[in-house]
Amino acid sequence: MPVIVKPDKCTGCETCLDSCPFDAIEFKDGKAYINEYCNACMTCLPVCPEGAIIETEPGTRNMEHRQEIADYKDVLIFAEQREGKVASVSYELLGIGKKLSNELDTQLIAALLGAGEPEARELIKWGADKVLLCSDSGLERFNDDAYSGVLAQVINEYKPSIVLAGATPIGRSFIPRVAAKLRTGLTADCTSLEIDKETKNLLQIRPAFGGNIMATIVCPDYRPQMATVRPRVMKRGEYDENRRGEIVHVKVENPVSRTKVLEFVKEVSGISVNLHEADIIVAGGRGIGGEKGYKMLEEFAEALGGSVGASRAAVDEGWIPYSHQVGQTGKTVNPKVYIACGISGAVQHLVGMQSSDIIIAINKNPEAPIFNVATFGLVGDLFEIIPLLTKKIREAKGL
Amino acid sequence: MNIIVCIKQVPDTAEIRINPETNTLMREGVPSIINPFDLHAIEAGIRIREQLGGKVTVLTMGPPQAETSLREAVAMGADEAALLSDKAFAGSDTWATSYTLAQAIKKLGSDIVFCGKQAIDGDTAQVGPETAEFLDIPHISYVKKIEEVTDNTIRVQRLMDEGYDIVESSLPVLLTVVRELNQPRMPSLKGKMAAKKAEIKKMGITDIEADENSLGLKGSPTQVRKIFAPEIKAERKMIEGTPEEQVDNLIKELREIKCL
Numbered sequence: 001m002p003v004i005v006k007p008d009k010c011t012g013c014e015t016c017l018d019s020c021p022f023d024a025i026e027f028k029d030g031k032a033y034i035n036e037y038c039n040a041c042m043t044c045l046p047v048c049p050e051g052a053i054i055e056t057e058p059g060t061r062n063m064e065h066r067q068e069i070a071d072y073k074d075v076l077i078f079a080e081q082r083e084g085k086v087a088s089v090s091y092e093l094l095g096i097g098k099k100l101s102n103e104l105d106t107q108l109i110a111a112l113l114g115a116g117e118p119e120a121r122e123l124i125k126w127g128a129d130k131v132l133l134c135s136d137s138g139l140e141r142f143n144d145d146a147y148s149g150v151l152a153q154v155i156n157e158y159k160p161s162i163v164l165a166g167a168t169p170i171g172r173s174f175i176p177r178v179a180a181k182l183r184t185g186l187t188a189d190c191t192s193l194e195i196d197k198e199t200k201n202l203l204q205i206r207p208a209f210g211g212n213i214m215a216t217i218v219c220p221d222y223r224p225q226m227a228t229v230r231p232r233v234m235k236r237g238e239y240d241e242n243r244r245g246e247i248v249h250v251k252v253e254n255p256v257s258r259t260k261v262l263e264f265v266k267e268v269s270g271i272s273v274n275l276h277e278a279d280i281i282v283a284g285g286r287g288i289g290g291e292k293g294y295k296m297l298e299e300f301a302e303a304l305g306g307s308v309g310a311s312r313a314a315v316d317e318g319w320i321p322y323s324h325q326v327g328q329t330g331k332t333v334n335p336k337v338y339i340a341c342g343i344s345g346a347v348q349h350l351v352g353m354q355s356s357d358i359i360i361a362i363n364k365n366p367e368a369p370i371f372n373v374a375t376f377g378l379v380g381d382l383f384e385i386i387p388l389l390t391k392k393i394r395e396a397k398g399l
Numbered sequence: 400m401n402i403i404v405c406i407k408q409v410p411d412t413a414e415i416r417i418n419p420e421t422n423t424l425m426r427e428g429v430p431s432i433i434n435p436f437d438l439h440a441i442e443a444g445i446r447i448r449e450q451l452g453g454k455v456t457v458l459t460m461g462p463p464q465a466e467t468s469l470r471e472a473v474a475m476g477a478d479e480a481a482l483l484s485d486k487a488f489a490g491s492d493t494w495a496t497s498y499t500l501a502q503a504i505k506k507l508g509s510d511i512v513f514c515g516k517q518a519i520d521g522d523t524a525q526v527g528p529e530t531a532e533f534l535d536i537p538h539i540s541y542v543k544k545i546e547e548v549t550d551n552t553i554r555v556q557r558l559m560d561e562g563y564d565i566v567e568s569s570l571p572v573l574l575t576v577v578r579e580l581n582q583p584r585m586p587s588l589k590g591k592m593a594a595k596k597a598e599i600k601k602m603g604i605t606d607i608e609a610d611e612n613s614l615g616l617k618g619s620p621t622q623v624r625k626i627f628a629p630e631i632k633a634e635r636k637m638i639e640g641t642p643e644e645q646v647d648n649l650i651k652e653l654r655e656i657k658c659l
Binding site for chain 2: 002017018021023035036037038039040041043082144145148168169170172173174176177179180181183184185186187188189203207208209210211212213214215216217218219220221222257258259260261262263264265266267274280304322328329336337347348350351358360371372373374375376377378379380381384385388389392393396397
């Protein structure tokens with residue numbers, strides 16, 4: 001174990017027990033010991049009043065595969081495109097990428113697969129110094145094998161220090177393959193990225209345990225440092241019509257793939273599920289009580305001109321379809337107004353919506369944690385409040 | 400058809416609370432469960448076996464107590480169970496975990512490997528695709544429907560942002576699955592009996608012929624530097640009164656912010 005408890009110093013006070021995010025501390029015969037769950041995060045070390053928890057093998061990390069870190073310099077972002085159009089997360093990556101590359105005093109490179117020069121030029125206007133463009137027609141449609149092969153190839157050639165991709169269905173599917181190929185670390189779904197002032201390493205910050213805690217992850221001995229970044233969290237960079245950059249055409253030899261996409265089926269349900277674009281979201285939780293409550297929310301959302309969201313509880317109960325779910329395992333949204341109806345406010349829900357401009361909480365329990373993040377709070381019965389609200393909004397709008 | 404289902408024993412994150420004084424997780428009394436997405440993976444494996452024959456092996460990497468999750472999977476209908484447990488595996492990140500799982504899968508042999516989309520404790524969704532890369536087989540993520548399986552091909556629906564892809568692959572393949580795929584069955588009485596008697600195959604570092612430098616903390620490129628509680632900030636205004644008054648006042652506020 002990289003961390004152990006010195007039994008002679010341990011008084012069995014159990015102070016350390018709750019400090020462990022991995023459940024790696026157990027008590028046997030009145031003494032603490034560290035089990036196999038230990039991730040060597042060192043959180044418990046300063047917690048022990050006796051100083052009984054120590055790091056045993058600080059020098060045991062594997063240096064054999066360590067890459068020549070000094071050879072890796074730039075920041076590279078994977079610019080995702082769908083049907084030839086650059087996805088908005090790519091511009092967000094250019095925003096954060098620019099910030100990081102400025103701090104490191106290096107170039108910002110974008111890798112664009114399966115699109116053309118006009119899209120590449122857009123990326124430059126949004127901040128890229130260089131675009132590696134691979135226009136091969138075999139890359140127009142997303143494909144894990146082909147995409148991971150090409151991206152690994154350009155990373156090996158250009159040796160960026162940092163590689164960022166969107167934590168979208170596409171990024172989260174193929175980027176792990178790239179990290180496995182390159183024998184380097186990958187941090188999923190980051191919500192914040194910073195440069196460590198001393199080491200110049202990338203600090204990758206992300207929620208874990210259903211959003212109950214945040215973790216800072218580093219990849220000090222391997223390059224590149226790779227991360228997927230949660231969409232709609234980072235700000236876009238500045239658009240400059242006159243910015244100049246270089247477009248490099250990348251040649252690949254017939255990208256091969258063992259999987260084949262036969263067809264894309266677009267699914268748009270009746271009421272807008274496009275929570276990402278919505279200005280107003282009306283979301284329901286366990287408090288809506290059933291499908292009837294969902295109907296009531298739909299009417300409310302319709303009157304307001306908003307979309308319907310849901311907490312995991314309401315989705316797990318089967319009252320609202322998964323595509324509406326907001327939170328750690330659902331969507332991250334930041335509308336102008338978020339109205340939480342009968343949602344208690346578990347942390348895993350809050351991480352998906354707390355960046356909304358205005359949050360209105362309606363809940364019968366005045367102690368519900370949702371009120372801690374609310375701009376306006378209404379304690380009461382939502383089956384009284386919401387129909388009344390819907391009626392008055394309709395009147396106000398002349399509907 | 401040899402089917403392997405990778406599962407993970409996780410704390411039920413829905414039950415986790417934060418200690419407001421120490422800002423740490425309160426995990427005492429939090430039940431350990433099979434990662435919910437993995438239940439759908441087990442179900443998918445069993446259904447293919449029922450259709451085409453063969454066997455379903457559940458595989459997990461974790462401490463000895465993860466055995467209870469394997470027995471639950473056998474109770475659902477898995478034929479065999481293997482536990483990857485070794486001190487050398489401790490502290491693995493997704494890279495090292497995937498490498499270790501892949502070494503074990505190579506030993507066990509497989510035509511289809513199933514994983515849940517992600518585990519609810521780490522939420523990375525990386526181990527499935529990384530394992531496929533180490534196995535040098537294709538993978539398809541977010542499988543929401545299996546349209547057709549034959550002895551050497553599979554056709555599935557893959558959930559994407561605004562719809563789904565219909566994807567075809569040769570076998571062997573690794574699939575990560577989402578909840579929409581199926582309704583996991585409850586353990587039958589017969590299954591529960593089988594689970595009690597089931598022999599759990601234990602696998603350690605020598606059984607999987609792994610490179611020691613690629614395992615556990617030593618083999619993990621990433622390190623956890625710090626764990627902290629998420630920051631929550633807000634100024635809140637409570638709107639009180641009768642429901643009628645609350646609604647009128649809220650409408651005033653909605654007008655103020657130009658939502659109406």
